[in-house]
Amino acid sequence: MSMRVLVGVKRVIDYAVKVRVKPDKMGVVTDGVKHSMNPFDEIAVEEAIRLKEKKIVKEVVAVSCGPTQSQETIRTALAMGCDRGIHVEITGKEYENLQPFHVSKILAKIAKEEDVDMVILGKQAIDGDNNQTGQMTAAVLDWPQATFASEVKKNNGDLTVTREVDGGLETINVKLPAVITTDLRLNEPRYATLPNIMKAKKKPIAKKTVADYDVDISPRQEVLSVEDPPVREAGSKIIGNTV
Amino acid sequence: MLSNVGGRIGRWLNIPVSAVKVSSRLQSTLTDNAPIINLNRPIIGQMENLMDIGSRSIFSEEHDMFRETARKFFREKLQPHHFKWEQDGIVPREIWKLLGEHGFLGITSPEKYGGIGADFLSTVVLWEEQWYAHCTSPDCSLSSDLVLPYIWSYGTEEQKVNYIPKFLSGDIIGSIAMSEPAAGSDLQGIRTNVVKDGDDWVMNGSKVFITNGIAADLVIVVALMDKSVKPAKGMGLFLVEADTPGFTKGKNLSKIGLNGQDTAELFFDNVRLPKSALLGEEENKGWQMLMEQLPVERLKVAVMGQAYSMWMFEETRKYVRERKAFGKTLANLQTIQHKLAEMKTELCIGQAYVDQCILMHLKMAASGGIDHHQASMAKLWITELQNRVATQCLQLHGGWGYMKEYPISRAFCDSRVTTIYAGSNEIMREIIAKDIVA
Numbered sequence: 001m002s003m004r005v006l007v008g009v010k011r012v013i014d015y016a017v018k019v020r021v022k023p024d025k026m027g028v029v030t031d032g033v034k035h036s037m038n039p040f041d042e043i044a045v046e047e048a049i050r051l052k053e054k055k056i057v058k059e060v061v062a063v064s065c066g067p068t069q070s071q072e073t074i075r076t077a078l079a080m081g082c083d084r085g086i087h088v089e090i091t092g093k094e095y096e097n098l099q100p101f102h103v104s105k106i107l108a109k110i111a112k113e114e115d116v117d118m119v120i121l122g123k124q125a126i127d128g129d130n131n132q133t134g135q136m137t138a139a140v141l142d143w144p145q146a147t148f149a150s151e152v153k154k155n156n157g158d159l160t161v162t163r164e165v166d167g168g169l170e171t172i173n174v175k176l177p178a179v180i181t182t183d184l185r186l187n188e189p190r191y192a193t194l195p196n197i198m199k200a201k202k203k204p205i206a207k208k209t210v211a212d213y214d215v216d217i218s219p220r221q222e223v224l225s226v227e228d229p230p231v232r233e234a235g236s237k238i239i240g241n242t243v
Numbered sequence: 244m245l246s247n248v249g250g251r252i253g254r255w256l257n258i259p260v261s262a263v264k265v266s267s268r269l270q271s272t273l274t275d276n277a278p279i280i281n282l283n284r285p286i287i288g289q290m291e292n293l294m295d296i297g298s299r300s301i302f303s304e305e306h307d308m309f310r311e312t313a314r315k316f317f318r319e320k321l322q323p324h325h326f327k328w329e330q331d332g333i334v335p336r337e338i339w340k341l342l343g344e345h346g347f348l349g350i351t352s353p354e355k356y357g358g359i360g361a362d363f364l365s366t367v368v369l370w371e372e373q374w375y376a377h378c379t380s381p382d383c384s385l386s387s388d389l390v391l392p393y394i395w396s397y398g399t400e401e402q403k404v405n406y407i408p409k410f411l412s413g414d415i416i417g418s419i420a421m422s423e424p425a426a427g428s429d430l431q432g433i434r435t436n437v438v439k440d441g442d443d444w445v446m447n448g449s450k451v452f453i454t455n456g457i458a459a460d461l462v463i464v465v466a467l468m469d470k471s472v473k474p475a476k477g478m479g480l481f482l483v484e485a486d487t488p489g490f491t492k493g494k495n496l497s498k499i500g501l502n503g504q505d506t507a508e509l510f511f512d513n514v515r516l517p518k519s520a521l522l523g524e525e526e527n528k529g530w531q532m533l534m535e536q537l538p539v540e541r542l543k544v545a546v547m548g549q550a551y552s553m554w555m556f557e558e559t560r561k562y563v564r565e566r567k568a569f570g571k572t573l574a575n576l577q578t579i580q581h582k583l584a585e586m587k588t589e590l591c592i593g594q595a596y597v598d599q600c601i602l603m604h605l606k607m608a609a610s611g612g613i614d615h616h617q618a619s620m621a622k623l624w625i626t627e628l629q630n631r632v633a634t635q636c637l638q639l640h641g642g643w644g645y646m647k648e649y650p651i652s653r654a655f656c657d658s659r660v661t662t663i664y665a666g667s668n669e670i671m672r673e674i675i676a677k678d679i680v681a
Contacts, residue, residue, distance in 0.1 A: 032291065036311075072304075079308055191312045193346040195359045197305055 003057045003117040003176075005048045007082065008107060009064045010038040011073040012127040025225045027096060037073045040122025042080075042189040043182040047152060048120050049081035050187065056154045057118075059083045063110055065103055067091045071205060078200035079192035085205035086110060090217070094210075097219035100128075104136035109213040111141060116177065118159075123148050123181040134181035144174040148183040280602075288591040293553040294375045301598050302364060310368045316345060317376035325378050328503035329653065332495045333457060334381040336416075342383055343413030349387040352395055356407035363605055367546055374550035377558075377650055379657050380503025382454050384547075386410065389540055390417035393463055393480065397523040397532055402482065406461065418459035420450035420509055421533070427452075428670045430533070431474040435511060436467040437481065444468075444521065446481065446489075446514040452664075456507025457495050460485045464511070468527055478529035480522040489514035500656030535611055537666065538618035542600055544665045545621035548629040548658075549590070549597045555654050556586050559636040562651075566641075579639060586632055593628050597621060616678040623671040626661035633658040 013019055014034040022029055037045075051057040062077035064070040065088040074085035088106055090098055111119050119141075124131035138145035146152075146161035150169065153160040163170045164183045192200075210217050280300045287293045296307050296314070320341060328334045342348050351366055352358025370384055391410050394402055409415040426432035435448025446466055453462070462483050469477030483490055493508030522532070560583060563573035573579050600621045604613040633655040637644040640651050647653065662668045 034295070075304075076308065076311070079312075191316050191345055192308065193312070194309050194350055194361050194365055195346070197308045197312070200308075201305060 003051075004059045004061065004114060005051065005057050005118045005120060006061050006063060006107070006111050006114060006116040007041070007044045007048045007077065008103075008119070008121040008133065009041045009045065009062050009073050009077045010122070010125045010127075011035050011064060011066050011070045012038045012125050015039060015126055021226050021228050025227065026223055027226055035069065035073075037076050038122050038125045038127075039189075040124060040126070040182055040184070041077075042122075043184070043186050044120040044122050044180075045077050045080050045082060046187045046189040047149075047180075047182060048118075049190075051152075051154070052081065054154075061086060061110075061114055061116070063088065063107065065090050065098065065106055067095055074205055075200055076192065078203045078205075079197045080190060081196065082203075084203055086208060087205050088208045088210065088213070090210060094217060098217060099220060100130050100132035100136055101220055102215060102217040103133050104140050105215045106210065106213050107133070107137045108140035109215060111137070111177075118177060119143075119179045121179065121181050123183055134179055138179035141177070141179065143177050143179055145179045145181075146172060146174045147181040149180050150183050150185045152180060152186070286591065287553070287594050288587065292557055293587075293590060294550075294557060299594070299598055301602055302368075306364055306368055309365055310372060313347070313369055313372040314375065316347070317372050317378050321373075321378045322376050325380070325503060328380055330502070332497075332502060333505040334503055336413075336458065338381060339383065339413035339416055339458075341413070342381075343411060348383060348413055349391045349407070349411045351388070352391060352407055352411060356395065356403050357411055358395075358407065363608070364601070367601055370543060370546050371550040374547050375554050377554055377654065378503075379501050379551075379653075381416075381458075382504045384543060385419070385454055386415075386417040388543065389536065390419050390461075390463055392539075393419070393522060393532060393536060394482075396536075397480075397528070399519070399524055401519060402522070406482070409460075415460045416455055416458045417461050417463070418453055418455040419463040419465075420453045420456075421465045422452050423449060424451050428667050430465070431530075433465060433467065433474070433478075435464065436470065437479065437516070440515070442518050444481065444516045444518070446483070446511045446516055448511050450509040450511075452496070453507050453509055454504055456509055457492055457505035459492075462509065463522065464509075465529055465533065468529070472527075475530040477527050478533075479526060480529045480532055481516055481520050482522055483511075483514065483516065483520065487514055487516065498660075500653065500659055502653070502656075534615075538613045538615050539604065540665050541618040541622035541671075542604060542613050544661060545597055545600065545618070545625040548622075548625040548661050549593050551654060551658065552593070552625075552629045552632040553590055555632050555636040555651060556583075556590055558651055558654075559583070559639050563639055573639070582635055582639060586635060589628055590632070593625055597625060615674050619666070619671040619674040622665065623668050623675065626658075626668060629658045629661055 012035060013030065014036045017034050020029045045062065048057065048060040052060055060082045061084055062074050062082040063086040064074050068089065071087050074087055078085055107119065119137060121134045121137065123134065134147055135145060146159065146163060148164045149161045150164050151162035157176060159174050159176060159178060161172055161174060161180065163172060164185065281303060282300055284300050285298050287298050290298050296310050346359065347369060350359055350361040350369065351363060354360045366388055387410065391407065394406050406415060410417060421430060423433050423435060435446065435450065437444040437446045446464065448466065450464065464481045464483050466479055466481055467474060467477055468479040489512045491510045493510065496506045496508065498506060563579050566573045600613055600617055603617055607613065637651050637655045640649060643649050644651050
């Protein structure tokens with residue numbers, strides 16, 4: 001009942017936007033492009049709020065690492081029902097080079113500092129498609145992990161999690177504290193209602209920097225080039241007798 | 244301001260200023276949402292797509308968030324089914340319940356009766372998003388934002404407690420019946436009437452072109468109460484429930500557009516109504532109530548017309564950039580580019596006036612909102628713009644634009660009625676002119 005949950009909410013280019021590569025081929029165009037919350041993170045937020053509604057969880061904290069605009073994403077999470085937010089401001093070149101390796105360290109620090117019992121993250125973000133942050137966060141914290149969750153149930157002190165694996169479903173038991181990453185079928189995220197949007201305005205967002213967590217975010221990899229996917233070529237016709 | 248508005252309405256109606264009870268319907272606006280001009284916000288013409296979220300100085304970030312929610316909802320939950328509803332001529336009742344469940348019905352209703360007391364701008368967001376999503380039905384704005392305000396502005400405590408929560412949940416679909424077979428623009432020429440019989444009222448007459456008429460559970464019926472005086476002084480509004488004996492609905496009228504909205508004829512044959520069916524406490528106040536509520540209805544038509552026109556423009560922009568002719572896309576042809584240029588210019592101008600009117604409606608909330616004059620100008624100009632845009636956008640779609648499977652064809656048909664309903668544009672000119680030469 002007194003559990004506390006941390007959810008990660010990443011601001012990404014909206015799924016409906018046609019992504020364009022920058023002329024210098026060092027990334028994609030983000031200026032003036034519609035962004036929204038990573039859809040898998042929406043599922044994470046929804047799951048955390050449902051746990052709160054079931055009175056399993058007492059407080060849900062939403063965290064986002066990124067530029068100033070990431071606060072909008074946190075605000076959306078608050079409007080869905082999270083209690084408060086933490087914005088770790090990372091901008092410019094530093095943000096461009098930010099990798100799951102760095103984010104997982106920040107998330108682990110926050111998880112410790114906030115004394116949470118559970119970290120729920122999207123299985124991947126739709127921009128980088130890395131599928132690493134959850135696993136790495138569990139490793140840094142040395143907590144059990146339950147990735148690709150399609151069902152989460154509280155079981156005394158443990159969690160029973162159904163995972164979507166190749167070829168079927170796997171059900172595992174994990175001890176708390178734990179890290180969970182969400183798959184598409186875990187739930188259907190709610191629409192933020194107007195009263196909750198109004199309430200979200202008054203919920204606090206703590207503003208932090210990387211220095212507050214003493215994490216080294218110097219780049220571990222270098223982007224050499226970003227290319228458009230190859231244009232689909234016309235198929236060849238197979239001419240033959242009809243059966 | 245109060246006497247000014249009262250005076251204007253009063254002058255138009257030839258009734259004394261003091262008789263006009265100014266509506267309190269807007270006083271429930273959220274105090275922390277008082278109109279603020281956010282100068283750092285871009286205008287629509289600066290956005291990549293005219294409908295992009297984040298523009299227009301009348302809105303705030305919270306409105307953007309609500310817009311985001313509404314946009315997602317209309318596009319995901321309504322839009323995919325809309326073509327079927329247009330073929331069925333009506334929207335299933337579950338959709339109203341779904342809208343209620345997600346808190347999209349009657350959002351400006353007072354908190355005391357289960358509403359959320361949202362500001363008028365949030366309602367505008369809902370109106371726009373529904374039309375941006377090319378969802379012309381259900382006409383929940385009629386039920387929520389025209390019918391319902393009559394109840395919470397003028398209703399007795401019993402009427403409010405009884406009906407408002409059911410409107411909000413989608414259990415009651417509301418409608419308002421003014422037009423008759425022989426009286427449309429000339430509303431004072433209606434014949435539907437009530438006669439007192441003991442404590443009851445007995446209603447006879449018929450109504451036509453009633454939106455939500457088939458689905459309606461509760462209809463506000465405009466009827467003559469006292470035939471010994473001028474109609475404007477002897478009218479009343481009656482809350483008639485669908486299952487009242489003697490009240491029957493005709494067939495779902497076949498229209499050229501807005502085909503997902505049900506539109507009906509209503510018949511009243513010795514319908515016995517209890518005393519409590521009269522809206523409000525006082526008799527013969529119907530005409531004044533109508534006159535107080537009509538401007539916002541016209542503003543709504545303008546807001547939605549502007550929204551729909553922007554959607555048509557963007558739909559067409561998309562089409563001409565893809566469609567090939569003479570070895571290039573249509574968008575490469577100067578004649579097409581110039582048409583788009585003209586339309587975008589007019590749309591940006593239109594939005595500027597619509598936003599001014601929305602702001603005026605907010606600023607004058609305490610005295611009943613936007614006046615007849617401004618609302619009529621917005622309705623007149625925007626609906627004519629809408630029809631120009633519809634004609635040109637269909638034209639740019641060529642033969643495909645004439646095919647019903649292309650949404651632009653339906654938008655063209657939907658647009659035609661806007662110069663006719665909520666007071667025809669001929670009447671709009673009358674209202675505007677009266678104030679000029681008064």
